[in-house]
Structures are given as structure tokens and as C-alpha cells.
Amino acid sequence: MGVSRNLAVRTLSLAVLLLLGLLGGQAAAADRWSDITDQQWVGDYGVTAGEVETVADGYPDGSFRPYQAVTRGQFAKMAVNGLGLDPVEPDTPTFKDVPRSHLFYQFIEGAYAAGIVGGYDGGLYKPDNLITRQQTNSILGRYLSSVELEVTGVIRGVNGIGYPSLQAWYDAQGWFYLPAFLDQAQVLAAHRPGTAYLIYRDVVKGSGGDRLNPNAPLTRAQAAVMVLRVLAAAGTITVAPPVPTNLATLPPGPAADGRPYVTGKTISGGQVAVYDTFAGATTQVAQGTADSGGNFSVRVPLLAEGR
Numbered sequence: 001m002g003v004s005r006n007l008a009v010r011t012l013s014l015a016v017l018l019l020l021g022l023l024g025g026q027a028a029a030a031d032r033w034s035d036i037t038d039q040q041w042v043g044d045y046g047v048t049a050g051e052v053e054t055v056a057d058g059y060p061d062g063s064f065r066p067y068q069a070v071t072r073g074q075f076a077k078m079a080v081n082g083l084g085l086d087p088v089e090p091d092t093p094t095f096k097d098v099p100r101s102h103l104f105y106q107f108i109e110g111a112y113a114a115g116i117v118g119g120y121d122g123g124l125y126k127p128d129n130l131i132t133r134q135q136t137n138s139i140l141g142r143y144l145s146s147v148e149l150e151v152t153g154v155i156r157g158v159n160g161i162g163y164p165s166l167q168a169w170y171d172a173q174g175w176f177y178l179p180a181f182l183d184q185a186q187v188l189a190a191h192r193p194g195t196a197y198l199i200y201r202d203v204v205k206g207s208g209g210d211r212l213n214p215n216a217p218l219t220r221a222q223a224a225v226m227v228l229r230v231l232a233a234a235g236t237i238t239v240a241p242p243v244p245t246n247l248a249t250l251p252p253g254p255a256a257d258g259r260p261y262v263t264g265k266t267i268s269g270g271q272v273a274v275y276d277t278f279a280g281a282t283t284q285v286a287q288g289t290a291d292s293g294g295n296f297s298v299r300v301p302l303l304a305e306g307r
Contacts, residue, residue, distance in 0.1 A: 033064035036221070045225045055082035055224040067084035068222035073104035073127030075223055076111045077134065083143055083234075088113045095125035102127065107295065116142045130275045134191035134214035136223065137204060139266065140230045141166065141194025144201060147234045155197075166193050181206055203229045244296070262286075263297045272296045 031037045031049070038049040060062045070078070080087055087106035093099055098108050107126060111117040116139050119125045145166040150292055154162030154168040163169040170193035176198040178184040178192065187195055195212065198204040203226065207213050218226070245266040249256055257288050264276050267290065274286040288298035 033058050034062040034244035036064050036066045045221060046226055051228055052221075053225045055227045056220060064220065065218050069130045069217040070123065070220055071127060072129050072131045073098075073102070073108060074220075075131045075218070076117060076127075077104050077138070077221055078227055079112045079113075079139060079143070080107045082224070083231060085114045085116075094105045094123075095119050096123045098127055099126050111139070114143070115146065116140075130217040131223075132215050133212065133218055134187050134195055136218055136226060137198050137214075138194035139189045140203065140226060141197045144203070144230050144234055145169075145194075145197055146277065148237050148238070151237050153241055166197060169193075170196055181210055181212045183211050183213065185210060194254050198230075201233045203233055238262050250297075258302050259300055261297050261299050263295075265294045266290050266296060268295055272298055272301060274298050276300075 010011060032053060033049070041047055041049045041052060056064070079085070080211055087227075088109040089100070089111055090105045091100075094109060095103070098105055102108070104127060106116065109264060110176050112119075117125075118274050145219055149165070152162070154164060155166055156162050157173040163172060166174075174193060174196035177196045178187065180199075191214065194256075195204060195214070199206075204212070244266040247262065249266040250261040251264060264272075272288050272290060274283045277281050286298050286300050288296055290296040
């Protein structure tokens with residue numbers, strides 16, 4: 001009887017522990033919002049619910065309403081919160097239809113002060129209008145390009161060419177990114193630079209890979225993800241490394257050695273590329289890595305005759 005009693009007690013304790021463990025697991029796995037799971041954010045959108053919460057609040061009933069279309073006023077709040085901009089409350093409203101009493105007043109004014117939103121003719125913002133994808137692209141494109149200009153001084157295009165403004169980059173190189181989409185003709189001229197820039201930065205990927213749907217509204221989930229993608233892209237923008245110094249060839253040219261070394265100094269661990277220009281064409285012929293002191297030595301391959 002004693003053995004049976006002890007066994008019964010141990011079994012009951014195990015059952016209680018298992019039950020407590022299950023309840024604890026359920027509490028730890030509770031989703032942030034009632035109408036979209038935390039796993040859906042990761043699986044469907046590639047972001048976490050915690051990241052989304054830095055961009056957009058839920059509703060008092062515990063829902064997020066991820067598929068609800070976003071208004072221009074709501075998106076201003078998302079952009080200001082998600083990008084870390086300052087809300088602003090000027091004494092005199094910028095827009096006639098956004099008085100100081102408006103729910104999104106400080107966010108619309110903050111976005112305007114940051115230079116990322118504009119209005120319509122007549123001094124209107126139209127905060128209750130659904131925001132379109134191309135409008136979103138312009139807002140976020142302005143922000144991201146302003147970060148690049150502030151950090152590097154230029155908008156850097158392919159081949160490392162720098163441009164003094166987003167418009168200058170678009171006129172020279174940016175237009176190239178739109179024709180890949182079947183409906184690119186629907187993108188208004190005012191929204192083309194921002195849209196192209198976000199495509200270039202891999203923020204805008206298109207619907208089905210070949211459409212931009214520029215006039216379609218944006219859902220709350222899509223808007224939050226767009227803001228987070230832009231924030232991530234902004235974090236990758238760094239100052240371009242300085243031009244290498246103390247450049248020399250070993251042996252000093254001209255020399256009989258067809259494979260000289262190019263030496264010099266740059267930043268510690270910097271990647272170095274050597275280019276050759278011949279008949280008007282420039283190609284990369286060698287690359288290497290600088291040591292911890294920034295010194296590098298890259299051997300040039302045997303080049304084609306006449307180079």
C-alpha cells in the first residue's frame with residue numbers, strides 16, 4: 001500500500017507539472033493581435049510582430065486589421081513612428097483640412113517638416129483619402145534618398161557614379177528600373193523617381209514580379225512592412241571608403257614584368273579592385289583585401305595584347 005500511495009503521488013505531481021507547463025507555453029506563445037498571428041508576420045511578410053508594433057498600433061478590441069486599406073493620415077503616423085521622425089505641432093496648420101484638433105495632426109506635420117509628404121492644390125492634404133502605392137513610394141523614396149544624401153553626399157548609382165539629387169539620379173539611371181514592370185506607364189511623373197529608387201534599393205518588388213499596381217491602395221500590413229523595409233535599407237547606407245593612397249606598381253612601370261603588383265593604402269580590411277581601361281571600355285581585372293593596417297598588394301593578371 002505504501003508503494004502504491006507514493007506512486008500515485010508522483011503521478012499526480014507529474015500531471016500537475018505537465019498542465020502548468022502547457023498553460024505556461026500557451027501564455028508565452030500568445031499572439032500580439034487577435035486577427036493575425038505572430039507566425040503569419042514572419043511567414044507571410046518576413047518581419048516580426050514586435051517590429052510591426054514599432055510602426056503601427058492595434059485597435060482597442062485587440063485586432064490589427066491587417067487587410068484594411070490605409071488612409072493618407074494613417075500612413076503619415078506609420079511613417080513618423082516607424083522611421084523615428086519627430087511629431088510636430090505648429091501653432092498654424094500647414095494644410096487647410098488638417099486642423100490642430102485632427103487625430104493625425106502632429107504626425108502629418110512631422111512628416112511634412114521632414115520633407116517626405118506634400119499636399120494637393122489649394123493647400124489640402126486629404127487625410128481621409130486612401131493612400132496609393134505610388135504615393136507611398138514617393139514618401140518612402142524621399143526619406144531613403146535623403147538618408148543617402150545626408151550620409152554620403154550623393155545618390156550613388158551603378159559603377160559608383162554619384163548624383164546630387166534623387167531627380168538627377170533618376171534622369172541618368174533610375175528610369176531604367178521601371179520598364180521591367182508591365183504597368184509602369186501608369187506611374188505618374190511625380191512618383192517615378194521615388195518608385196524607381198525603391199526598386200533599385202530592393203524595397204519595392206512588385207506584385208507577381210511584373211506589376212507595380214501604382215494606383216491600388218495599400219493595406220495596413222503592407223504599409224507597415226514597407227516602412228520596415230525602408231528602415232532596414234537605410235541602415236545599410238554607409239559612407240563610401242576613401243580613395244586609396246600611396247598607389248604604386250612593383251616593379252615600377254614601364255617594366256618587362258607582364259604581371260606587376262599594385263600597392264597602396266586604404267581602410268583596414270578594405271576591399272580593393274583594380275580596373276583596366278582599353279578602347280574606351282573599363283573592366284575589373286583584379287581584386288584583393290587590405291590588411292589590418294590598410295596596406296594592400298594586388299597582382300594584375302596577364303592582360304590581352306595591346307593593353
